[in-house]
Amino acid sequence: MGPLGRRDLVLLGGGHSHVEVLRVFGQLARQRLQRNSSSRQGLETPLEGKPVRKSGGAAGDGWGEQSEDGSGGGASAGHHLTLISRGRFTPYSGMLPGWASGFYSYSDCHIDLQRLASYAGARLVLAEATGIDTLARTVSFGGDDSKTVAAQPPVPYDVLSIDIGITPGSAVVPGADEHATPVKPIDRFVRQYEKLLERYRAAAAAAAPPGTQASGGAGRDAQGPRPVPLLQVCVVGGGAGGVELAAAVRYRLEEERRRGGWSMERASVAVSLLCRGALLPGHPPHVRRLVRQLLIQRGVEVRSGDAVTEVRSRELLLYSGERVPYDECLWCTEASPAPWLSQTGLPTDPEGFLCINEKLQSEGGPSEVFAAGDVATCSSNPRPKAGVFAVRQGPPLAQNLRSFLDGEPIRPFVPQVTVSASRAVQECRTGELNPLTAAVAENGQVPERTIQPAGALAALRTRGKSGCWAGF
Ligand SMILES: Cc1cc2nc3c(=O)[nH]c(=O)nc-3n(C[C@H](O)[C@H](O)[C@H](O)COP(=O)(O)OP(=O)(O)OC[C@H]3O[C@@H](n4cnc5c(N)ncnc54)[C@H](O)[C@@H]3O)c2cc1C
Numbered sequence: 001m002g003p004l005g006r007r008d009l010v011l012l013g014g015g016h017s018h019v020e021v022l023r024v025f026g027q028l029a030r031q032r033l034q035r036n037s038s039s040r041q042g043l044e045t046p047l048e049g050k051p052v053r054k055s056g057g058a059a060g061d062g063w064g065e066q067s068e069d070g071s072g073g074g075a076s077a078g079h080h081l082t083l084i085s086r087g088r089f090t091p092y093s094g095m096l097p098g099w100a101s102g103f104y105s106y107s108d109c110h111i112d113l114q115r116l117a118s119y120a121g122a123r124l125v126l127a128e129a130t131g132i133d134t135l136a137r138t139v140s141f142g143g144d145d146s147k148t149v150a151a152q153p154p155v156p157y158d159v160l161s162i163d164i165g166i167t168p169g170s171a172v173v174p175g176a177d178e179h180a181t182p183v184k185p186i187d188r189f190v191r192q193y194e195k196l197l198e199r200y201r202a203a204a205a206a207a208a209p210p211g212t213q214a215s216g217g218a219g220r221d222a223q224g225p226r227p228v229p230l231l232q233v234c235v236v237g238g239g240a241g242g243v244e245l246a247a248a249v250r251y252r253l254e255e256e257r258r259r260g261g262w263s264m265e266r267a268s269v270a271v272s273l274l275c276r277g278a279l280l281p282g283h284p285p286h287v288r289r290l291v292r293q294l295l296i297q298r299g300v301e302v303r304s305g306d307a308v309t310e311v312r313s314r315e316l317l318l319y320s321g322e323r324v325p326y327d328e329c330l331w332c333t334e335a336s337p338a339p340w341l342s343q344t345g346l347p348t349d350p351e352g353f354l355c356i357n358e359k360l361q362s363e364g365g366p367s368e369v370f371a372a373g374d375v376a377t378c379s380s381n382p383r384p385k386a387g388v389f390a391v392r393q394g395p396p397l398a399q400n401l402r403s404f405l406d407g408e409p410i411r412p413f414v415p416q417v418t419v420s421a422s423r424a425v426q427e428c429r430t431g432e433l434n435p436l437t438a439a440v441a442e443n444g445q446v447p448e449r450t451i452q453p454a455g456a457l458a459a460l461r462t463r464g465k466s467g468c469w470a471g472f
Helices: 016-041 094-102 114-119 186-207 238-259 285-297 339-343 385-404 419-429 435-443 455-467
Strands: 008-012 052-054 065-067 079-085 089-091 110-112 123-126 130-133 138-141 158-164 231-236 269-275 298-302 308-314 313-317 321-325 330-331 353-356 369-371 376-378 418-420 449-451
Touching: 008 016, 016 308, 016 385, 052 158, 065 376, 089 094, 089 186, 094 186, 094 385, 110 114, 130 339, 158 385, 158 449, 186 231, 186 369, 231 238, 238 269, 238 298, 269 369, 298 449, 330 418, 369 385, 418 435
Parallel strands: 008 079, 008 158, 079 123, 158 369, 231 269, 231 330, 269 298, 353 376, 418 449
Antiparallel strands: 052 065, 089 110, 130 138, 308 313, 313 321
């Protein structure tokens, strides 16, 4: 612990939960500023009793205010706050398919962590962490062969919170790491996707200069023989991310073709979605059917129930023995945590995710280590790996980090509940005591419910028969 009880809070990773933590800290800091403004005229930052200067953040819009010693007022007055992130911009991944479709710009769906850190009074360290020493209480960077070793010394912490997300598990399929483009880390995916679009534009412009053929209309494929695709894109992974991405890629490339005035005969694209099991596992059968129909209507080929066993240069090998050629392979399968986490000694579940308790604290590990988002699994309240859960963990995480820093009790958090269609119907019909009610009784908190579209529909249809639904 630093002098006079000042402590170092380190937020590792700029994921959805930490974005919320920083937002909360920034708001709290501003509230303190407002309360003290009459006696502290002229100071622009909320830090109590500290001189300030403008940090000159890149945004240059007045957010870049920080104390001279870099201590963060938002976490709790007098403590140091540091954010470590691999990149300056962090994506709001729910908008990623919209970006891939061309509906959003890069800046629409990315959060500038430099601005946010300034807002919260945090120091930003731009580096990729590769280790945590829980005895020395440091976060370290770079392996033996990394150039970042000299550039970024270990960052010490008194309290650590980890929100570094996950990456699709490409390592388990031979060749996937080498030849496929994983959808995460998203910053790398964004660069690769932009290259893919450029590649398509260049190839289409060369193959089908405007005016060489009439542009094909919507039903063109169905009427005549399919043109040989100029570009074949394979998306591997039949979860929600893969489904959205495949539809987005198809839409975007078709839009590019139309906008370029390139004929369908010479500049068509083919997009395939491949998954080893059923499409959208965990969703009710009628939802899967509807989604499959929609994908096919929109020109995406769906190959389910056949695993990709090997990725070769420009060719996928399937379990059935079939070979699928591709020009670009996008990898969107089940997620895995960063392998280096297993070296930290922090307790993990069998899949390598950090175990946390309902207070978002390492379960069975040091009490000063917290974790949230996809990288963490709470055995008492397990939820799918999804941004909606990471976001909602942010405010309670902020609260608990502040309390922990100040030596005050920390509180449990009950995440919102995802309700499937079948369960929605069942619970509505029976009015049974469900986990929501139990959680309220136990913790005095009302968890909100995230209801899948089909679940919402079913609940709406049957709601009148029971009064048990709340929170949506
Ligand atoms: C195509 C697609 C669409 C999706 N759509 C939705 C949706 O609509 N709704 C939904 O709920 N979920 C959606 N998801 C899932 C969602 O992306 C994740 O659940 C969410 O991003 C998890 O947030 P997180 O806070 O755990 O981490 P992330 O958002 O992944 O953020 C992790 C951050 O930590 C940084 N980082 C990682 N490693 C390090 C390191 N070693 N050192 C320093 N920094 C590091 C990263 O750069 C990143 O900024 C989608 C996913 C994909 C792939």
